[in-house]
Every structure is written in C-alpha cells, then in structure tokens.
Amino acid sequence: MAKNISVTVKFWKQNGPKDKGHFEKHEMKNVPDDTSFLEMLDMMNEELIAAGNEPFVFDHDCREGICGMCSLYINGTPHGKTERGATTCQLYMRKFNDGDVITVEPWRSAGFPVIKDCMVDRMAFEKIMQAGGYTSIRTGQAQDANAILISKDDADEAMDCASCIGCGACVAACKNGSAMLFVSSKVSQFALLPQGKVEAARRAKAMVAKMDELGFGNCTNTRACEAVCPKCETISNIARLNREFIKAKLAD
Amino acid sequence: MWLINSSIGRKVVMSVTGIALILFLLFHASMNVVALISAEGYNMICAFLGANWYAVAATVGLAALVVLHFLYAFWLTVQNRRARGNSRYEVTDTPKKVEWSSQNMLVLGIIVILGMGLHLWNFWAKMMLVELAPCAGDHHLATNGVYWIAETFSCPVYTVIYLVWLAALWMHLNHGLWSSMQTLGLSGKVWFNRWRVISCVVSTIIILMFVAVAVAFCFGYRPADFDQINAVVEGCHAMGLC
Ligand code: HEM
Numbered sequence: 001m002a003k004n005i006s007v008t009v010k011f012w013k014q015n016g017p018k019d020k021g022h023f024e025k026h027e028m029k030n031v032p033d034d035t036s037f038l039e040m041l042d043m044m045n046e047e048l049i050a051a052g053n054e055p056f057v058f059d060h061d062c063r064e065g066i067c068g069m070c071s072l073y074i075n076g077t078p079h080g081k082t083e084r085g086a087t088t089c090q091l092y093m094r095k096f097n098d099g100d101v102i103t104v105e106p107w108r109s110a111g112f113p114v115i116k117d118c119m120v121d122r123m124a125f126e127k128i129m130q131a132g133g134y135t136s137i138r139t140g141q142a143q144d145a146n147a148i149l150i151s152k153d154d155a156d157e158a159m160d161c162a163s164c165i166g167c168g169a170c171v172a173a174c175k176n177g178s179a180m181l182f183v184s185s186k187v188s189q190f191a192l193l194p195q196g197k198v199e200a201a202r203r204a205k206a207m208v209a210k211m212d213e214l215g216f217g218n219c220t221n222t223r224a225c226e227a228v229c230p231k232c233e234t235i236s237n238i239a240r241l242n243r244e245f246i247k248a249k250l251a252d
Numbered sequence: 253m254w255l256i257n258s259s260i261g262r263k264v265v266m267s268v269t270g271i272a273l274i275l276f277l278l279f280h281a282s283m284n285v286v287a288l289i290s291a292e293g294y295n296m297i298c299a300f301l302g303a304n305w306y307a308v309a310a311t312v313g314l315a316a317l318v319v320l321h322f323l324y325a326f327w328l329t330v331q332n333r334r335a336r337g338n339s340r341y342e343v344t345d346t347p348k349k350v351e352w353s354s355q356n357m358l359v360l361g362i363i364v365i366l367g368m369g370l371h372l373w374n375f376w377a378k379m380m381l382v383e384l385a386p387c388a389g390d391h392h393l394a395t396n397g398v399y400w401i402a403e404t405f406s407c408p409v410y411t412v413i414y415l416v417w418l419a420a421l422w423m424h425l426n427h428g429l430w431s432s433m434q435t436l437g438l439s440g441k442v443w444f445n446r447w448r449v450i451s452c453v454v455s456t457i458i459i460l461m462f463v464a465v466a467v468a469f470c471f472g473y474r475p476a477d478f479d480q481i482n483a484v485v486e487g488c489h490a491m492g493l494c
C-alpha cells in the first residue's frame with residue numbers, strides 16, 4: 001500500500017555557468033511514495049509556479065531509463081541511492097522517509113558547465129563521440145546477416161558496453177572529473193566486434209585525445225564511477241581502453 | 253610524446269615508475285630480513301652495496317624514479333583538481349567499494365616521501381654518503397648496517413615514526429599495485445579480483461618484512477653474532493685499521 005510522506009527538497013539554483021549559485025528549500029507535503037522522484041519535482045514546480053516563483057530547472061526526457069538526460073545528484077549520489085542500475089527517472093519516493101531533507105545538486109564538473117540550476121551542458125560527450133565513436137562503412141549492397149560471425153560472449157559484452165546512455169554520472173562521481181568510464185564503454189562497444197575492430201586504434205587515440213583536450217581528468221582507479229553507473233558499466237572497460245590505447249601508441 | 257601529452261600516457265609513467273619502486277622495495281625488504289639472522293651476512297650485503305659503481309648507479313636510477321613519480325603525481329593531481337572544477341558538492345556519500353587510499357594517493361605519497369627523507373638521514377647519510385664523502389661521518393661504521401639498525405630502532409620514537417610511515421606505504425601499495433595493472437591494461441573482469449588479492453599479499457609481505465626488523469630491534473632482539481661483529485669493528489677502529 002502506498003503511503004504519503006512529507007519531505008523538504010533543498011535544491012540548487014544557478015543562473016548560468018558564471019553565477020555562484022545557491023540552495024533553495026521547498027516543503028513537499030503528503031507525497032504518495034509510489035510517485036517517481038521526477039514527478040515529485042514536477043509537483044514542486046507546479047507549487048512554485050502557483051506561488052509566483054521561478055520553477056526549478058532540471059534535465060529529463062524519456063523517463064524510462066534509456067535516454068541519459070536525467071542527471072541529478074541526490075543526497076550525495078549521482079541518480080540517487082538505489083539498488084544498482086537506476087537513473088534519476090527510475091528513483092521513487094519510497095526510497096525516502098517521512099521528514100527527510102533531500103539535497104538535489106547538479107553534476108559538478110568543469111567539463112559540464114551549468115546551463116541553469118541542475119541542467120548541465122554535456123555537449124563534451126557528443127564531441128568525444130564525434131571524434132571517433134562510430135564505424136566508417138562503405139554503403140552498398142546490404143550484407144548477408146550471417147556474413148560476419150560473432151560469438152555470443154562478444155555480442156553480449158559489446159551490448160553491455162553499448163548500454164551506456166552517456167548520462168555523465170561517472171564524471172559527476174569522480175574526484176578527478178575523469179570521463180574514462182564513458183569513453184571506455186564507447187570504445188569497447190566497437191572494439192569488441194569485428195566491424196569496429198578495423199578502426200579500433202584510430203578510434204581509441206582520437207576519442208582519448210578529444211577527452212583530454214576537453215579537460216577531463218586523469219583516472220586514478222577509485223571506482224566511484226562504476227559504483228554509480230546506472231547501466232552497471234565496469235572498470236574492466238577502462239582496462240580495455242588503456243590496452244587499446246597503449247597498443248596503438250606503441251605501434252606508431 | 254604520448255607519455256607527456258595524453259592522460260593515459262601520464263598514467264603509464266605513474267604506474268611503470270611505481271612498479272619499479274615496488275620491485276626495489278621487495279628486494280630491499282628481503283635484504284633487511286637477513287639482519288634478523290646474521291649480522292655478518294647483513295654487513296656483507298651493506299659492503300657489497302657500498303660506494304661502488306653499480307650501487308651508486310642503482311641509487312641514481314632509484315632517485316630518478318622517485319623524482320619522476322613525484323613530479324607526475326603533482327602534475328596529475330593539479331590537472332584532476334582543475335577537471336573537477338571549483339564548485340563542491342554540499343553532500344557526498346562515498347560508495348562503499350571506493351577505497352579510501354584510492355582517493356588519497358597524494359597524501360599517502362607525501363607521507364611516504366617524508367619518511368623517505370628521514371630514512372635517508374638515518375641510514376644512507378651515515379653509510380653510502382660517508383663512503384662517497386669520507387668527511388661526512390664516521391667511516392668505520394659506514395658498512396656496519398646492523399649497527400645503524402640497532403642504533404635507530406633502540407629509540408622507540410623512531411620505531412613508532414617508522415611504523416606510521418610503513419602503514420602509509422602499505423595503503424599506497426595496496427591500491428597502487430592493482431591500479432597500475434589496470435592502467436597498463438593488464439586487468440579485466442577476471443584479473444581485476446586476482447590483482448586485488450596479489451596487491452594485498454605483495455604489499456603485506458613487503459611491509460611485514462620491514463616491520464619485523466624494526467620491531468624486533470626495538471624490543472632488544474639482536475642476531476647471534478651481533479656483539480662479535482661490533483667488537484671486531486670496534487677493534488679495527490681502535491687499531492686504526494679501518
Ligand atoms: C617507494 C615509494 C613509492 C612506491 C613504491 C609507489 C608506487 C605507486 C604505484 C604502483 C602507483 C600506481 C600507479 C597507477 O595507478 O597507475 C602509485 C600511484 C601514485 N603515487 Fe606512488 N609510490 C611511491 C611513492 C610515492 C610518492 C613519494 C608520491 C608523492 C608524493 C606518490 C604519489 C602517488 C600518486 C599521486 C599516485 C596516483 C594514484 C594513481 O594513479 O592511482 N607515490 N604509486
């Protein structure tokens with residue numbers, strides 16, 4: 001049975017990247033605990049607007065854990081503390097207790113400047129993808145589906161890597177502001193398949209160069225990223241990226 | 253040059269220098285245990301590693317490794333702080349699987365290097381340095397390593413300082429070893445757990461060997477031939493032979 005709880009939301013307000021930013025508070029009374037966290041924020045915004053205040057800005061899109069837009073740092077954990085593998089939009093009020101103060105912050109990282117409040121600019125990830133996160137294909141006749149055989153293990157592993165939704169929680173959690181979990185997942189999803197292997201060396205070098213150029217930090221293997229990743233990517237991807245990159249550089 | 257210009261390259265320098273230092277520690281620690289067994293044996297090693305070209309060359313090499321590791325440590329840390337940005341989280345809830353040491357390698361490293369300074373003063377300055385520059389100290393004690401061990405650890409304050417230093421080093425190595433395997437790409441889903449275990453075992457063995465010598469000498473233990481060796485040295489000295 002759903003019960004109702006009352007919580008205080010302490011949320012971050014910031015007018016653009018240059019603004020210093022500050023917290024504001026709002027009491028939410030009698031929220032059914034089967035409400036999703038984002039629905040609760042929608043309700044809060046309706047109350048804010050009704051009272052003549054500016055609504056709280058945050059990112060979201062699919063609200064079913066597949067697009068990677070939602071990005072809130074809730075009570076010290078990116079996407080909030082859940083069992084492994086959930087995005088902010090998959091967080092429910094039943095994870096909280098009556099009377100809780102819930103602190104909501106943006107991803108704080110130099111690579112992700114704040115656009116407004118808790119909406120951050122994650123264009124950097126697009127730029128890294130554009131640098132090499134693709135396969136070049138000469139289009140022609142459609143290939144026979146079984147022309148290239150791929151083992152089930154490789155296909156599964158590549159699929160797991162490809163399930164990274166580019167949310168940036170890994171960067172948000174990292175004390176070094178490193179994007180290695182994201183980049184390594186994207187490099188791995190191609191490197192594991194024969195179609196992607198052809199360009200593996202070029203891809204690893206180009207994506208790492210872009211990541212460095214954009215100012216993301218150096219990974220020191222703290223594992224904070226894999227602990228918060230909503231798609232359960234693991235740092236074995238990072239080891240694979242390191243391997244691909246070192247191999248490529250030694251071959252030059 | 254990718255070892256300078258790329259984040260992964262810089263980490264490779266960190267891990268290769270780190271591993272070389274671990275190998276040195278493994279050698280150094282096994283050498284130390286000899287002091288528990290035979291004073292004569294230990295002093296023979298000290299004489300062998302005195303002021304000859306190979307020992308001096310190795311010392312210069314080691315110093316270069318430490319300097320590289322140290323400079324890169326600060327360089328990486330400065331870059332990481334910049335990447336982190338200026339705004340700090342109000343609340344942080346560090347996940348359980350994150351080791352404390354992994355987030356504090358620089359602090360641990362600074363403790364390690366301070367301890368290293370003290371250690372060089374306690375031993376190196378009284379041994380190899382004296383051999384290289386005889387005016388720097390008592391020449392007849394320069395290869396009497398076991399004497400300096402007894403001298404240093406008979407002071408409980410030094411022993412405690414060394415134990416704190418070794419604890420920091422243990423934490424640094426426990427994370428550092430598997431981290432460097434990860435950095436070099438020699439890890440993966442299976443090897444990750446193996447390297448964690450290997451890291452813990454190797455760093456524990458190294459540190460326990462160091463601790464054993466410090467604690468034993470602090471509590472008054474001496475190898476059987478300790479007095480004899482020191483008497484011989486004293487005797488030679490009295491006769492002006494060495
Ligand atoms: C005997 C002395 C030392 C040994 C054996 C040692 C060993 C290591 C190893 C194996 C790593 C892992 C490299 C990697 O993750 O790729 C490491 C990392 C590191 N060390 Fe040392 N180290 C020593 C002294 C120092 C000193 C004096 C400092 C500096 C102030 C220092 C600071 C660091 C830092 C900041 C890291 C980065 C953490 C990381 O990348 O995971 N270390 N060390």
Ligand code: SF4
Binds near residue numbers: 166233
């Ligand atoms: S690796 Fe995980 S945390 Fe990082 S961007 Fe991908 S899904 Fe998000």
Ligand code: FES
Binds near residue numbers: 065068090
């Ligand atoms: S809104 Fe799409 S993943 Fe959360």
